[in-house]
Amino acid sequence: MLDQIGTQLKKYQHEAFLFAGHYGIEKEGQRVNTQGDLSQTPLPFTQPHPYVKNDFAQAQAEVATDYFDTCQQTFQQLQGLDAVLLRALPENEILWPLSMPPALPSAAEIKIAAPTAAGLHYRQKIARKYGYQMQMMSAVHVNFSLSERLMRFLFEVHYHAQFNDDYIAFHNAAYLKLTQNYLRYRYVLTYLFGASPLAAANFSTAVPDHLVRSLHASRRFGYVNRASQEVSFQSITAYVADLQQLIDNGELQGPREFYSPVRLHGNSLAELESAGIHYLELRNLDIDPYAADGLSATTLNFFRLFLAYLLVTPSVPVEQAPTVLVQAAAQNETVALGSPLGVSRLQPQLQEFMQSLGKFAQDFQAPIELQQALQTMQARVVDYRLTPSYRLSEEINGGSLQQFALRQAQTFKQQAIAQPYQLPGYTQLAADSQLLLANAYQRGLAVRLLDEQAGVLQLAEHEVIGPGASTRLNSQTAVMASQNKLVTKKLLGQAGLIVPAGAEYTQVATAMADFADLAKQGLVVKPKRGTKGQGITVFQTAPTAELFKVALERALTTGTSALVENYVPGTVYRFLVIAGRVCAVAECMPANVVGDGRQALTALVVRKNKQANRGLNRPLRPLPLDGQTDFDLQQQGLQRSIIPARGNQVNLRLAATFATGADAVDVTADMDASYKEVAVAAAQALQLQVAGVDIVIDNLYQPVDAAHPELATVLSVTARPELAVHEAPYFGTAQPVTAALLDQLLTK
């Protein structure tokens, strides 16, 4: 019936449409302590939470991603959510990495999750009906919906006549084809991904005493309804009718109690056919104990290929459907309950399937990552010792996988908490975005990545946050004022704050004419508009005319106008002000290395740049080794080739700017309150609610007062301060400034 899909796509060279689709993932997992005992603590997130909730038991956490247009985004979010969950767990808690639960206590000791009274009632009923052991199994569910572009295209070029211009009918037919083929070939998935070879000793006396591929995916021992609760997959009509009858009979409490490998979702069961199927819930994947998130990117990519193939491969003929589906169940059972220690009884079928799949992948030019995933899976068919079920059999100790499971879980948790300033899945985002995302997930905000490349997030459906803590808390005009150094200085001056004396120049010649007058002391030359330290040159002592000219040219390349200011000696501190309060203060130590008397400067730079929290999208920026470095070294009478003496600090930049590799040293607790008042006043002068204020201070313990305002010179104010430098400073205490920002943003 729908066997022209491949032909049509090839005809129009639209093979790529086939690999599109929308994905969401749900992953369950038992929280256990480091001994493997079920957690007795509540889920560490306030409920309701858009992504993490309790499943059957309080100890069983379910992580559910949003729906995305690409698998990759879905997987990213799964990784991020998992990391946030692991970080939030008590120190001695981990996530059990297997579908089969750990050794369970008695039923009475298992706390059933009770989000509502009705929820509790529902769970108590299913526990009685199926046994609490079954309910304690965990799985990965993939929610899949077809690409609208693909469906519309096929309908327009070929299927509209056949379906009497009824798009929904065509669309439902495609989902039915997919569903039937999924059921038909699910044994392949069970072979490749089955990872529940045995149960804990006290799980059930019914389970076989030999190892199998997947208890969880088997009809006999798995997560299934009673035998009497059968639903037909021959047609949508039959599916709806059967399921509705089971519900009406009281055999099922609702569609959610239907434990089939595939569940069809739409507006409602009654409207499934008329309004159309929205997505398929594919429910038969075991938790992958070798993947940090219970699911690997490779598995997911194979899934994409598998689903695309199911759409192109011939449909189950209508009249043969009953037979085929019964046979498919039997095949799956054969694979699931087969021994993982040898070749499957369905090896010829598996080989044939993988061959067809390979041919399809080539014919339809599947994306490279899908082809790579295919290769990995083909290898599992060739050699059963590569399947997870076999690999797990090797890990059994004293008849149990407990030791292995606990070890894996510990590793995954360590990975998640090792770099608190990074969020797995999102390490390609700016450090601040990763912090915001983690914080948002942690507090249960729905998050959309509006622009990953630009670092634009949307929290709780309405709060847009951009890079550099851009929020609605600052105004357009305040941002503009802070980006214009001339305006900034005027506004600070109006507020009675001390700023470096200086003048503006638009031409090198004009500035050179004033050189004699200017160059009586150290100078700073910088573009009037400029960010991230670009085009700034610091002369700690009066420069020569020649160097001054170079600096001017550099500043005028970055901007159309340059400011020449008196250099103010002292240490630069960055004050992060949020809503009139200083949330953190960090000394800004210009990019530097400390000598060991052996290594050359360049080697020291390479070494320091390898630190985990330094680099692109890390809290600290890489140390620079460029023309400006040479210029600045020369000013200090140094050059790249030197071997700095032991303990000797060499500055690679004279300008103290985090964007050019400066180190942040937290001094929040040490800084005298009077300077914090200056920072707050500076932010206020610019009408900024969120600001990074850079102040030069001689002695942070000696208060500044009205008699000596010159003790604090305000160098600059940014409306886009970095958060990460305070969250992961080079030295000192991490300051929870991301939380402070979100608190401010969300309580207004």
Next chain:
Amino acid sequence: MLDQIGTQLKKYQHEAFLFAGHYGIEKEGQRVNTQGDLSQTPLPFTQPHPYVKNDFAQAQAEVATDYFDTCQQTFQQLQGLDAVLLRALPENEILWPLSMPPALPSAAEIKIAAPTAAGLHYRQKIARKYGYQMQMMSAVHVNFSLSERLMRFLFEVHYHAQFNDDYIAFHNAAYLKLTQNYLRYRYVLTYLFGASPLAAANFSTAVPDHLVRSLHASRRFGYVNRASQEVSFQSITAYVADLQQLIDNGELQGPREFYSPVRLHGNSLAELESAGIHYLELRNLDIDPYAADGLSATTLNFFRLFLAYLLVTPSVPVEQAPTVLVQAAAQNETVALGSPLGVSRLQPQLQEFMQSLGKFAQDFQAPIELQQALQTMQARVVDYRLTPSYRLSEEINGGSLQQFALRQAQTFKQQAIAQPYQLPGYTQLAADSQLLLANAYQRGLAVRLLDEQAGVLQLAEHEVIGPGASTRLNSQTAVMASQNKLVTKKLLGQAGLIVPAGAEYTQVATAMADFADLAKQGLVVKPKRGTKGQGITVFQTAPTAELFKVALERALTTGTSALVENYVPGTVYRFLVIAGRVCAVAECMPANVVGDGRQALTALVVRKNKQANRGLNRPLRPLPLDGQTDFDLQQQGLQRSIIPARGNQVNLRLAATFATGADAVDVTADMDASYKEVAVAAAQALQLQVAGVDIVIDNLYQPVDAAHPELATVLSVTARPELAVHEAPYFGTAQPVTAALLDQLLTK
């Protein structure tokens, strides 16, 4: 005593310091009707107003500038304020351009200004004491204070010892020297600028029956105290003592009743010596009837040179001061009451002075504009027929200057109102800034130009406004979202608005790979981040691969990422939304010319670009004739060399963008309300209070509704909409959007 100033400055090559100083200007003028009768209407500004108030009479307006660091800025503001005042006057009112008042009605008919009861009482008393005629004279006052940099420098390098480290004493001494020399040489100013040769017939029987240079600046007929009310200028102490005694005696009501050519200002009279003089009020300039603002830039530049010279030229020796000052008064009287129709009796002294001044200007490298002003004034000394008093004598008709005065006043008013979208003095600012400035002056807001080049204004001490109507009404994050076309489209889509379908590409190759699929219809290629129409290419029909590639490369040169969108046919309209209300709608007609069947395309462009409201810093941008024009013409099957047929419109750009020369055609009243709702929804989706929303609409009279949302496609939203295109459209009604913005900004 202070005769080392020049030597010291030359020694350190700091001559330039001498020409610095701070200036403020006050200018009085009678409001009259076009027949020359005193105005009976109140001043058209709500009082108190920071810049414009009533002087003695209700008809007499006083415009007072802020204090600026350069003469130029002061003069700019004077020009701007004058224009705003002239525009606000009733249609038949003008500003009398002479120091001597027009023919006055009886005293009873002159309405004395009464800002307060005390103010009225004060004025009634001076009217009785000096006669209302004298009070009705007008003048220009220059407020001058010395450069702090100059004073500090001189004090440090030379004068600190002489003044026992008492900076204020030194500073006061410098002001005293300046004052005495000003009085001594004021006859030069009276000669050069005297412009009150006669009074109206009914002014007073006392005035001479022959022409003079300046009645106003004369002791006998001018704006002076009674002879008994003498104040010494021999020392500050004497000045304060004498003035205080006159006040204590009740001879003067306060320092403001002291009508000397120079008045010293400080915190208060009592503190004048101890706290120091702040500035000098130089009060003897006649209104210049040949200058639109009663004062020309040339006069002001001469003043700068004159004052600098007075500081360097020898001081009046202490012991000779009484004699010198008496002699100076006599000399001034000689010049003031001398006939303008011949050489002055003080011609030798005038010549000698101008020679010294010329030598000084050369020696101290006076800025070029001061030297030019000097030349103009030297010519007046060489030939008395160039003095204003002589020139005015040529304009007398029936014994009166009334006809001349009314003619001049009409001309000045016409100049001020001719281009309502420009503000004289500020035409170098962006059109929007000029509108904001004019509007702010009009409503009595104090204004500071924080950055002229960048167009940053500060209103009422606290409201900062940047270019493109940047205010605190928009937030940082909303602006960021609107600048990112991907984010914009997502947010609009979330709000259920229709946006052009499209995809994002970061590489030409990737986009070319999709070419076959994309190029089935017209396309728009644009940078993901981009402003002012840069890098946008419109293909109204499907492009060739070659042209598509050129467009991609162009977009990827402007930004790091390009959007390829389906072209939406229809007319583009710009909706200006302020706080949830559409304030104006303009059709955005792509840059175009209309043929006349004779002229070539290029000639038509040149002609249209000459229109007054088009050009740099004008409401409409110049028409482009560049590579993109050729590209777009080519798409239309045209080229630069054509002669468009009569009435035939040729588009020089296919993209409808004001920044690239589009015409604005106001359709605020015609646009169906349903589209205005779409615009408001788009601004809301981006959380913008101030937004320019570009919507493609087929028929502005046909409502858009939920059944056919595609009737309105939102192309883009900007957080920096231009105001001027609505205030001065190419066709149609001007919309007062600047006032709407300020209303919104100031009422919150």
